[in-house]
Amino acid sequence: xxxxxxxxxxxxxxxxxxxxxxxxxxxxxxxxxxxxxxxxxxxxxxxxxxxxxxxxxxxxxxxxxxxxxxxxxxxxxxxxxxxxxxxxxxxxxxxxxxxxxxxxxxxxxxxxxxxxxxxxxxxxxxxxxxxxxxxxxxxxxxxxxxxxxxxxxxxxxxxxxxxxxxxxxxxxxxxxxxxxxxxxxxxxxxxxxxxxxxxxxxxxxxxxxxxxxxxxxxxxxxxxxxxxxxxxxxxxxxxxxxxxxxxxxxxxxxxxxxxxxxxxxxxxxxxxxxxxxxxxxxxxxxxxxxxxxxxxxxxxxxxxxxxxxxxxxxxxxxxxxx
Amino acid sequence: xxxxxxxxxxxxxxxxxxxxxxxxxxxxxxxxxxxxxxxxxxxxxxxxxxxxxxxxxxxxxxxxxxxxxxxxxxxxxxxxxxxxxxxxxxxxxxxxxxxxxxxxxxxxxxxxxxxxxxxxxxxxxxxxxxxxx
Numbered sequence: 001x002x003x004x005x006x007x008x009x010x011x012x013x014x015x016x017x018x019x020x021x022x023x024x025x026x027x028x029x030x031x032x033x034x035x036x037x038x039x040x041x042x043x044x045x046x047x048x049x050x051x052x053x054x055x056x057x058x059x060x061x062x063x064x065x066x067x068x069x070x071x072x073x074x075x076x077x078x079x080x081x082x083x084x085x086x087x088x089x090x091x092x093x094x095x096x097x098x099x100x101x102x103x104x105x106x107x108x109x110x111x112x113x114x115x116x117x118x119x120x121x122x123x124x125x126x127x128x129x130x131x132x133x134x135x136x137x138x139x140x141x142x143x144x145x146x147x148x149x150x151x152x153x154x155x156x157x158x159x160x161x162x163x164x165x166x167x168x169x170x171x172x173x174x175x176x177x178x179x180x181x182x183x184x185x186x187x188x189x190x191x192x193x194x195x196x197x198x199x200x201x202x203x204x205x206x207x208x209x210x211x212x213x214x215x216x217x218x219x220x221x222x223x224x225x226x227x228x229x230x231x232x233x234x235x236x237x238x239x240x241x242x243x244x245x246x247x248x249x250x251x252x253x254x255x256x257x258x259x260x261x262x263x264x265x266x267x268x269x270x271x272x273x274x275x276x277x278x279x280x281x282x283x284x285x286x287x288x289x290x291x292x293x294x295x296x297x298x299x300x301x302x303x304x305x306x307x308x309x310x311x312x313x314x315x316x317x318x319x320x321x322x
Numbered sequence: 323x324x325x326x327x328x329x330x331x332x333x334x335x336x337x338x339x340x341x342x343x344x345x346x347x348x349x350x351x352x353x354x355x356x357x358x359x360x361x362x363x364x365x366x367x368x369x370x371x372x373x374x375x376x377x378x379x380x381x382x383x384x385x386x387x388x389x390x391x392x393x394x395x396x397x398x399x400x401x402x403x404x405x406x407x408x409x410x411x412x413x414x415x416x417x418x419x420x421x422x423x424x425x426x427x428x429x430x431x432x433x434x435x436x437x438x439x440x441x442x443x444x445x446x447x448x449x450x451x452x453x454x455x
Contacts, residue, residue, distance in 0.1 A: 163449050170445050211410040212398060219391030226388050226437060235442050262443055273432065274389050275379055280399040284392065 027051050027058030028077050036081045036091055037062050039071075043091035045083070154271045154281060156288055158264055159296045165303055166265065169258055173234050178307035180237075182244045184256030188224055191257060191302060192217050195294050208287060216287050223270055224263050225251050232262045257295065257302035264292065369401065373417050376400040382422060387430030388437070 029035055029048050037046040049072065050061040060080060063072045081087040158166075172178045186194070199213050224232075228251040233241055244254050251259075267288065276284070295302060376397050384393040394411050397418075401409045418424060 166445055167449055209408050209410065211412065212395060215391050215395045215398070215411045219389070219395065222388055222391055230437055230440050232443050265443075265445065270389070271392065273436065274384055274393065276392070276396050277379060277400065279403065280396045283399060284395065 027053075027060070029058075029060055029080055029082075034065075034083045035060075035062070036083055036087045037064065037075065038079045038081075039064065041097075042094050043081070043087075046080075048080075154268045154285070156264060156267055156285060156292075158261075159292055161299060162261060162292060162296055165258075165299065166261060169261075170234075172307040173236055176307075176309075177236070178309055179240055180256075180258055180304060181308045182240065183254045184258075184304075186302060187254060187256050188221070188252035188260050189250075191260060191295075192221055192252075194298075195291055198294055199290075208283065213287060216284065217291075220260075220263065220291075221252055223267075224255075224260060227263070227266065227270070228255065228259060231266055232259050256304075258304065261295065264288070369405070370417065370420075372401055372404045373397070373414070374421075382418075382424070383427055383430050385418075385424060386427045387433040389430075389433075 029051060031048055031051050033048045035046050035048060036043050044067070045065040046062040047065060048060045049063050052059055052061075058077055059074050060077070061072060061074050062080070063069065081090070173180075196210075196214060196217060200210055229241060229245070245251055271281075271284075379400070380393045380396050384390065387393075394414060398409045398411050398414050401414065415424075
């Protein structure tokens with residue numbers, strides 16, 4: 001039958017299209033364009049990965065920004081909107097309608113399930129669904145947000161002078177064959193407690209109580225002691241480590257600012273290993289940035305300006321002559 | 323406003339379906355006088371409920387691993403934002419202690435994986451490039 005397009009799935013020619021369909025060479029949305037997309041009852045920021053005509057209609061393969069790739073899907077133009085102020089307002093309106101404001105998106109899915117003040121009743125319900133609320137049908141947000149938070153890179157900005165410190169550190173050890181003399185003073189323990197002193201003098205401390213700040217500092221200490229030998233040493237420092245950190249001696253008592261700073265290079269990886277709410281992450285990052293600024297302020301007292309020339313490493317704290 | 327002091331707990335079912343992989347946990351401690359349990363403040367129930375919700379995000383087992391301080395921070399922040407008042411990490415630990423015996427938790431397996439992969443420290447390339455935008 002002449003002109004029937006129903007059997008032709010690969011239509012790319014424009015003359016068969018009706019007048020109100022978009023131009024064959026470009027749809028309403030283009031690849032790489034940032035858009036707003038409906039998904040369930042809400043609107044999300046998304047990016048068009050691919051745009052194709054299928055069965056005479058433009059279809060767009062979108063990726064929801066911040067969400068796991070598993071959620072990428074083909075949608076029609078009815079699901080998409082241009083990323084304009086007007087449409088962003090629509091997004092916000094829907095967020096409000098869901099009873100939660102944009103910043104609390106992460107909690108929406110978790111506070112929505114039927115919560116009664118009768119804990120016993122809730123347990124009976126959850127026993128049937130058998131999960132921690134993750135894969136509840138129809139409650140898409142929960143699963144989406146779960147995916148979004150694990151493994152999402154946590155960016156931590158290291159101030160430029162500290163970056164330079166790390167490059168100099170690399171240069172001294174790798175290029176010039178030097179080593180940091182151990183034990184260091186101030187050591188990591190001291191630096192962290194100095195930070196807590198400094199922190200208690202400040203007003204407000206980014207809305208964090210002393211206890212909470214202390215918990216974060218404890219977290220850094222815990223990481224440092226556990227991962228120093230695993231991921232914070234250059235090969236050339238291994239022998240020194242084996243000799244310096246023996247018995248009960250902790251890395252945090254032995255090493256100082258130089259190695260603590262290396263921890264911050266690894267922090268994004270470490271913090272990405274478990275799930276955290278977006279809001280909490282933001283507060284945590286603020287604190288970590290504050291700590292880096294503190295290191296920067298004290299750069300001249302905390303960091304060594306020159307390292308020791310290492311010979312065959314003979315001993316802890318001793319300089320053996322040949 | 324510290325101190326959800328534990329005098330007025332009411333008996334709860336053992337939350338065994340909540341967490342997988344736990345080796346043992348103790349049931350909630352019962353209040354000696356059952357009549358006082360009737361007077362348990364609404365707010366205390368709400369806090370406990372929120373805490374259990376928070377555990378959906380922050381699994382108990384993580385409270386034993388290397389990330390435990392940050393996980394505890396996350397739980398604390400969750401409650402703080404839920405109730406719009408400060409919570410302290412030790413308060414949260416006390417609350418958890420009512421439901422779970424944290425010492426009995428098996429250490430996180432993921433940690434073993436992480437800690438067994440020894441690798442040399444290296445600076446990302448971006449550090450060596452001048453004037454990163």
